[in-house]
Amino acid sequence: xxxxxxxxxxxxxxxxxxxxxxxxxxxxxxxxxxxxxxxxxxxxxxxxxxxxxxxxxxxxxxxxxxxxxxxxxxxxxxxxxxxxxxxxxxxxxxxxxxxxxxxxx
Amino acid sequence: xxxxxxxxxxxxxxxxxxxxxxxxxxxxxxxxxxxxxxxxxxxxxxxxxxxxxxxxxxxxxxxxxxxxxxxxxxxxxxxxxxxxxxxxxxxxxxxxxxxxxxxxx
Numbered sequence: 001x002x003x004x005x006x007x008x009x010x011x012x013x014x015x016x017x018x019x020x021x022x023x024x025x026x027x028x029x030x031x032x033x034x035x036x037x038x039x040x041x042x043x044x045x046x047x048x049x050x051x052x053x054x055x056x057x058x059x060x061x062x063x064x065x066x067x068x069x070x071x072x073x074x075x076x077x078x079x080x081x082x083x084x085x086x087x088x089x090x091x092x093x094x095x096x097x098x099x100x101x102x103x104x105x
Numbered sequence: 106x107x108x109x110x111x112x113x114x115x116x117x118x119x120x121x122x123x124x125x126x127x128x129x130x131x132x133x134x135x136x137x138x139x140x141x142x143x144x145x146x147x148x149x150x151x152x153x154x155x156x157x158x159x160x161x162x163x164x165x166x167x168x169x170x171x172x173x174x175x176x177x178x179x180x181x182x183x184x185x186x187x188x189x190x191x192x193x194x195x196x197x198x199x200x201x202x203x204x205x206x207x208x209x210x
Contacts, residue, residue, distance in 0.1 A: 002158070002159045002160045003125075003159075003160060004123045004124070004125065004160060004196060004197070004198050005123075005198075007198075007200075010200075014119075014121060014200065014202055016119060016121065016164055016202075016204075018109045018110075018154050018164070019109075020108075020109065049123050049160055049162055050160075050162075051156040051157050051158045051159070051160050051161060051162045052156050052158060053107070053156050053157060053158065054107045054108070054156070055107045055108060055109060055154055055155075055156050056156060057154055057155075057156045057162045057164060059121055059123070059162060059164075085210060089210065091109060091209070091210060092109070092209050092210055093109050093110075093112075093207060093208075093209035094207060094208055094209060095112075095115075095119065095204045095206070095207040096204070096205050096206040096207065097119055097121075097202035097203060097204045097205065098202060098203045098205055099121075099200045099201070099202045100201050100202065100203055101200070101201040102198060102199060102200040102201065103198075103199055104196070104197050104198035104199060105190060105194065105196060105197055
């Protein structure tokens with residue numbers, strides 16, 4: 001169950017990961033859950049939102065660019081990224097963004 | 106059918122809109138399609154990605170902040186935003202972001 005992330009006042013950072021999956025699970029769901037759990041333990045992690053229908057969109061929020069860099073280089077995460085490229089995603093795009101303003105209801 | 110947006114080299118801007126829907130359609134689906142079509146006609150529009158399961162995430166991409174401001178103030182879009190607040194969304198968050206870097210496969 002994904003919720004709207006409760007992030008602090010901007011500025012902070014967002015990583016927008018958009019992907020198309022290959023057919024079949026091939027261990028994807030288990031790894032995805034594990035990576036969300038692991039990301040939440042990283043320094044600078046602020047929250048994560050995720051939805052998938054035709055396309056999958058996962059947005060993770062971070063305090064600064066250094067936190068994003070460290071998470072990208074995390075050993076377990078590197079293994080998951082490798083499997084993602086080899087097996088789970090037919091195509092993806094990652095966008096590193098600075099959140100300048102937010103509002104909501 | 107939503108695809109990964111084909112955006113130019115950064116920097117550009119992203120609007121991440123995350124929402125929870127109320128129950129029932131109440132004209133939502135028709136208006137959502139109409140707004141995607143209308144957004145695509147606006148100056149500075151670069152693309153849009155959308156997915157919904159527990160939570161809905163729509164990311165629209167724009168050339169600059171001025172384009173985002175104009176789209177937010179578009180008369181038809183203002184009507185849709187009002188209905189969104191009154192009928193379609195129980196909660197939402199909009200985040201205005203500068204895309205600093207991207208990569209993909």
